[in-house]
Amino acid sequence: MSKSAVPFYRRRQFSNAVGKLIIYTFLLSGAFLAFFPFAWMISTAFKIPEQVLALPIRWIPDPITWSNFAAAWRRFDFARYFLNTMFISTTVTVLSVTICSMAGYAFAKRRFWGRDTIFNLLLATLTIPGAVLMAPLFLVILKFGWINQFIGIIVPFCVSVANIFIMRQYISTIPTELDEAARIDGASDLGIWWHIILPLSKPAMATVAIFSFVGAWDGFLWPLIVLKDKEMWTLNVALGLLQTEYIAAEGSPWGVMMAGSVLVVLPLIGVFLTLQRYFMSGLTIGAVKG
Amino acid sequence: MHSSYLHRGAHALSREVRYNYWSYLFVLPALVILGMFLVYPALYAFRMSFYDWQVLGESKFVGLENYQRFFEMPNVSLAVQNTLYYTALNVPGTLFVALFVALLLNAEIRARAWFRVLFYLPVISSDVAVSLLWKWIYWAGERGILNNLIGILGIPPQDWLGDPKLAMPAIVLLTIWKGIGGNVLIFLAGLQSIPPELYEAATIDGAGLWARFRHVTWPLLRPVTLIVLLLLTISSLQVFTPVFVMTGGGPANQTLTIAFYIYNLAFNNGLYGFAAAVSYLLFAAILGITVIQRRYFGDVVY
Numbered sequence: 169m170s171k172s173a174v175p176f177y178r179r180r181q182f183s184n185a186v187g188k189l190i191i192y193t194f195l196l197s198g199a200f201l202a203f204f205p206f207a208w209m210i211s212t213a214f215k216i217p218e219q220v221l222a223l224p225i226r227w228i229p230d231p232i233t234w235s236n237f238a239a240a241w242r243r244f245d246f247a248r249y250f251l252n253t254m255f256i257s258t259t260v261t262v263l264s265v266t267i268c269s270m271a272g273y274a275f276a277k278r279r280f281w282g283r284d285t286i287f288n289l290l291l292a293t294l295t296i297p298g299a300v301l302m303a304p305l306f307l308v309i310l311k312f313g314w315i316n317q318f319i320g321i322i323v324p325f326c327v328s329v330a331n332i333f334i335m336r337q338y339i340s341t342i343p344t345e346l347d348e349a350a351r352i353d354g355a356s357d358l359g360i361w362w363h364i365i366l367p368l369s370k371p372a373m374a375t376v377a378i379f380s381f382v383g384a385w386d387g388f389l390w391p392l393i394v395l396k397d398k399e400m401w402t403l404n405v406a407l408g409l410l411q412t413e414y415i416a417a418e419g420s421p422w423g424v425m426m427a428g429s430v431l432v433v434l435p436l437i438g439v440f441l442t443l444q445r446y447f448m449s450g451l452t453i454g455a456v457k458g
Numbered sequence: 459m460h461s462s463y464l465h466r467g468a469h470a471l472s473r474e475v476r477y478n479y480w481s482y483l484f485v486l487p488a489l490v491i492l493g494m495f496l497v498y499p500a501l502y503a504f505r506m507s508f509y510d511w512q513v514l515g516e517s518k519f520v521g522l523e524n525y526q527r528f529f530e531m532p533n534v535s536l537a538v539q540n541t542l543y544y545t546a547l548n549v550p551g552t553l554f555v556a557l558f559v560a561l562l563l564n565a566e567i568r569a570r571a572w573f574r575v576l577f578y579l580p581v582i583s584s585d586v587a588v589s590l591l592w593k594w595i596y597w598a599g600e601r602g603i604l605n606n607l608i609g610i611l612g613i614p615p616q617d618w619l620g621d622p623k624l625a626m627p628a629i630v631l632l633t634i635w636k637g638i639g640g641n642v643l644i645f646l647a648g649l650q651s652i653p654p655e656l657y658e659a660a661t662i663d664g665a666g667l668w669a670r671f672r673h674v675t676w677p678l679l680r681p682v683t684l685i686v687l688l689l690l691t692i693s694s695l696q697v698f699t700p701v702f703v704m705t706g707g708g709p710a711n712q713t714l715t716i717a718f719y720i721y722n723l724a725f726n727n728g729l730y731g732f733a734a735a736v737s738y739l740l741f742a743a744i745l746g747i748t749v750i751q752r753r754y755f756g757d758v759v760y
Contacts, residue, residue, distance in 0.1 A: 188567070195562050199576045205635070206579065208603055209591045221601045267487045274484035281474045286485065293492065296500050297744050299696050299717045300737040303724040304499035304506060307513065324495035327488050357480035378582075386584045388699045393725060404586040408703050411590055422594050429587035440582045444575060 212426040236427035253402040257384040263326035264380035272335025338372030374446030507735035524735035537719040545694040547630040552637040560645030578639035589703035592632040622712040648682030
C-alpha cells in the first residue's frame with residue numbers, strides 16, 4: 169500500500185529492484201484495467217454483426233470491418249450530430265476562454281471597488297448543485313425563447329466559476345512589473361490583456377479550453393432538456409436516446425453502438441492529447457495552492 | 459443622513475467606475491452570464507418550491523405543501539436511500555483507489571506522463587459513451603464480456619444491470635473507473651508538495667514504509683484528501699447520466715437517484731414546484747456537508 173510513499177531513490181541500501189518491480193506490476197495492471205473497456209469498445213466496433221455475440225469471444229475481429237462506422241454515420245445521421253456538437257463545443261470553448269481570462273485578469277491584477285467581495289460571492293456559488301438549476305433554468309431558457317436552439321446550450325454554460333478561478337490563480341503568478349511596464353509604455357488596458365497576459369497564460373488557457381470543450385462535448389442533461397427536435401440533437405443525446413430504440417428493435421446493435429461511441433470519444437481524446445502538456449501544469453496550479 | 463450617505467456612496471462608486479471602467483468591463487460578461495443563468499435560477503427555484511408551478515397557466519401558492527409531499531411520496535425515500543448507497547460506495551472507492559495510484563505514480567518511475575494520460579482517458583471520455591460501453595460490458599448471459607471473464611474463474615453469469623442487488627454496485631464500478639484519473643492528479647499535486655526532507659528525517663528515525671505513510675504522507679495530505687472527499691461527495695449526490703443510460707432507474711427502482719427523480723418530476727410529470735422543493739432539500743444537504751466539513755476539518759484550501 170505505502171510502498172511508494174517513500175521516494176525510492178532515497179532508500180540507498182534497500183533493493184530498489186524489488187520495490188520497482190512491485191510498483192510497475194501494480195501500475196501496469198492499473199493501466200490495463202483503465203484501458204481494457206476501451207479495447208473492448210474498439211474490438212466490438214470492428215466486428216461483423218454475426219461475431220459481436222459469438223462464442224468464444226474474439227478480441228481481434230476477423231474479418232475487420234468498417235461497416236459499423238458506415239452504418240453509424242448513415243442511420244444515426246451521425247454527420248449532423250457531429251457538426252451540431254462540434255459547433256456547440258467550439259463556440260463554448262472560445263467564449264469561455266475569452267470571458268474567463270478577462271475576468272481572471274481583472275480579479276488577479278486590477279484593484280477595483282468590490283473586487284474581493286464579488287470574487288468571494290462567485291466562490292460561494294460553487295456550492296449550488298447543478299440539480300437545483302434543472303427546473304428554473306429550463307424556465308429561464310424557455311422565457312428567452314431558446315428552447316430547441318443552440319444558443320440555449322451555449323450561453324448559459326459558457327462561463328464557469330472554476331474556470332475563472334483557474335485563470336485568476338495562474339495570472340496572479342505573472343510578475344506585475346510586466347503589465348506595469350507596458351502601461352508606462354502607453355499600452356491600453358485591452359492591449360495589456362491581449363499582448364501581455366494572454367501569451368503568458370497559455371497553460372491556464374489550455375486547461376480552461378480542455379475543461380470547456382470536454383464539458384460541452386460531454387454534456388447530456390441540458391442538451392437533452394433543451395434540444396427537442398431530432399435535427400438539433402448532439403451526439404450524446406442521439407446516442408443516449410437511440411440506444412434503447414435500437415436494442416429493442418434489433419436485440420444487439422452493439423457493433424454500430426460501439427462504432428458510434430468510438431466516434432464520440434475520439435475527438436475528445438484528440439483534443440486532450442494535443443493540449444495535455446499544457447493541461448497538466450495548468451491543472452496543478454488550479455487544483456492545489458503549493 | 460441615511461440618504462446623504464447613500465448619495466456619497468453612489469458618488470464614490472460613479473467616480474470609481476469612471477476611473478476604473480476597464481476593470482468592470484473585464485468582469486462584466488462573466489457576472490452577467492453567471493447572474494442570469496446561475497444565481498437568478500437558483501433563487502427562482504426557492505420561490506418555485508412554494509408554488510404549484512405551471513409553465514403556461516396560473517401558478518398557485520401552496521406554502522409548504524411541496525416539502526410535505528417530499529416526506530409522503532413513496533419513491534422519494536427510495537431515491538434518497540439509493541443516492542446515499544451510491545455515495546457510500548462511490549466516494550471511498552474512488553478516493554482510496556485514486557490515492558493508491560497517486561502514491562505509485564509519485565515514486566521515481568519511468569513513463570509517468572504516459573501513465574497519467576492513460577488513467578485520465580476515462581475522465582475525458584463522454585459519460586454517455588462510456589455508460590453505453592459498460593452497459594455492453596455488463597451484457598447478461600455468458601456472451602457478455604464480463605460474464606465471460608468471470609466464467610474463467612468458475613463464477614456463473616450474472617444479470618448485472620437487471621438484478622436489483624447488483625445494478626447499483628455495477629454503476630458504481632463504472633463511475634469509480636471513470637473518476638479515478640482526475641483525483642489522481644489532485645493527489646499527485648498534493649504529494650509533490652510534501653518536502654522530501656520529512657521522509658529523510660523519518661527514515662533516519664527508523665520509520666518503515668507504513669510508518670512513513672501513516673505519520674508523514676497521510677497527515678500532510680489531509681487538506682487535499684478533504685477537497686477530494688468534498689468534491690466526490692457533492693458530485694455523487696447528483697449522479698444522473700449513468701443511471702439514465704444504463705438502467706433508466708430500474709430494476710424495481712433500485713437505481714432511482716435523486717437527480718434522476720428530479721428530472722422525472724420536472725420533465726416527465728410537469729411537477730416543477732415539487733421538483734424545485736426536492737432540489738432545494740438536496741441543496742440544503744450539500745450546504746450542510748460543506749459547513750460540517752469546514753467546521754470540523756478546517757478550511758478548504760482552494
